[in-house]
Amino acid sequence: MTHLADDRPRFVLDGRRIPFTPGQTIMDAALAAGVYIPHLCHKPGFAPHGSCRVCVVRANGRELSACTAPATADLEVESETDDIRALRVAVLQMLFAEGNHVCPACEASGDCALQAVAYHCGMLTPRFPQRFPRRAVDASHPDVILDHNRCILCELCVRASRDHDRKAVFAVSGRGIASRLIVDAPSGTLGDTDFSIDDLAAHVCPVGAILPRGQAFRVPIGKRRYDRAPISAVGDVAAPQAVEPEAQEVEP
Ligand code: SF4
Ligand code: FES
Numbered sequence: 001m002t003h004l005a006d007d008r009p010r011f012v013l014d015g016r017r018i019p020f021t022p023g024q025t026i027m028d029a030a031l032a033a034g035v036y037i038p039h040l041c042h043k044p045g046f047a048p049h050g051s052c053r054v055c056v057v058r059a060n061g062r063e064l065s066a067c068t069a070p071a072t073a074d075l076e077v078e079s080e081t082d083d084i085r086a087l088r089v090a091v092l093q094m095l096f097a098e099g100n101h102v103c104p105a106c107e108a109s110g111d112c113a114l115q116a117v118a119y120h121c122g123m124l125t126p127r128f129p130q131r132f133p134r135r136a137v138d139a140s141h142p143d144v145i146l147d148h149n150r151c152i153l154c155e156l157c158v159r160a161s162r163d164h165d166r167k168a169v170f171a172v173s174g175r176g177i178a179s180r181l182i183v184d185a186p187s188g189t190l191g192d193t194d195f196s197i198d199d200l201a202a203h204v205c206p207v208g209a210i211l212p213r214g215q216a217f218r219v220p221i222g223k224r225r226y227d228r229a230p231i232s233a234v235g236d237v238a239a240p241q242a243v244e245p246e247a248q249e250v251e252p
Contacts, residue, residue: 011075013057020071027055027067030079036232037079038088038117040095040206041154042067044236047163049155053091054117058084089123097128098177100135100149101207107216108208110224114152115207116231138183140191143213144202151181151209160201169195181209 008019013030020029025048030037041052050068057066058078066079078084095101095114103109135148153172158181161169169190173182185192196202197212205211221227225234 009073011071011073011077013077014080018071022071024071025067026057026059026069026071026075026077029071030066031235035079036120036235037066038120038231039067040113040117040152041156043156043204046156046159049159052095052152052154054088054095056084056087056091063087085121088117088121090127092118092121092123093127095152096123096126097130098133099152100132106150106208107211108150110221110227111219112208112226113206113231116226116234119226120231135180138190140187140189141193141195142191143197144190144195145211145213146181146183146190147209147211148181149209150207152207153179153181154206156204156206157181157201157210160204161195161199165199165201167194167199167201169193169199169201 006019008021010017010019011026011029012018013026013035016033016035018029018033018035020032024032027037027039027042027048028044031044037055037057039052039055041049042055048068050065053065055066056063057069058064058081059069059075063084066077092114096118101114103112103115106112109115133149135151137149138146155170155172158170158172161167167184169184171182171184172179174180182188183190183193183195202210202212228234
């Protein structure tokens with residue numbers, strides 16, 4: 001039996017040579033090679049977004065987001081170095097300070113990528129003053145709760161609803177610190193949209209902001225996805241209703 005050589009170009013990531021197909025990002029190629037780079041707003045099968053900055057790496061001396069930077073053969077990328085880890089921890093500490101993330105009281109605990117990435121990156125303490133913003137919990141939908149306190153504005157629900165469900169239920173309004181998730185209804189509440197529990201957008205939230213009702217403790221705390229294995233090992237679990245996007249990058 002003959003083996004075809006993998007003659008794809010490669011870049012160096014923390015000393016490992018990572019093959020890539022032209023057009024792939026550093027993130028795509030790393031994940032395909034089984035190398036985890038922390039991320040929150042990136043999800044295989046979704047168009048890159050580049051908003052959370054958790055995937056920061058240093059490539060040829062410049063900090064950039066691995067989920068949007070194209071892989072090229074001349075790259076020397078650092079990801080798991082002490083100073084890049086410290087940058088990620090600072091980004092995570094800002095995310096935790098900006099919203100109301102109360103892990104011990106959150107029903108997504110153990111299934112939350114923000115919490116799991118913080119564990120992975122070794123974030124142990126808060127650092128910035130907690131903002132404690134006053135945000136709404138939208139319980140208007142019969143099947144789903146939308147808790148704005150936990151939203152990290154990753155726009156995965158926006159992309160899922162627009163690009164996969166073809167509904168555009170969600171959008172982000174405002175800029176900077178005033179940014180917020182809105183829904184497409186005159187009342188501004190989810191119950192007045194055509195959002196459905198069967199939409200992909202109902203199952204992509206990496207935190208506990210979009211939660212199906214009545215399933216909170218179906219899997220007990222301690223036995224959930226990231227309780228059983230670290231996020232670096234579990235990776236991106238496809239949502240149950242995941243469908244292939246049309247004309248978008250899909251991780252090989
Ligand atoms: Fe991201 Fe969830 Fe907020 Fe949507 S509700 S933007 S999926 S954190
Ligand atoms: Fe790259 Fe969010 S995962 S910016």
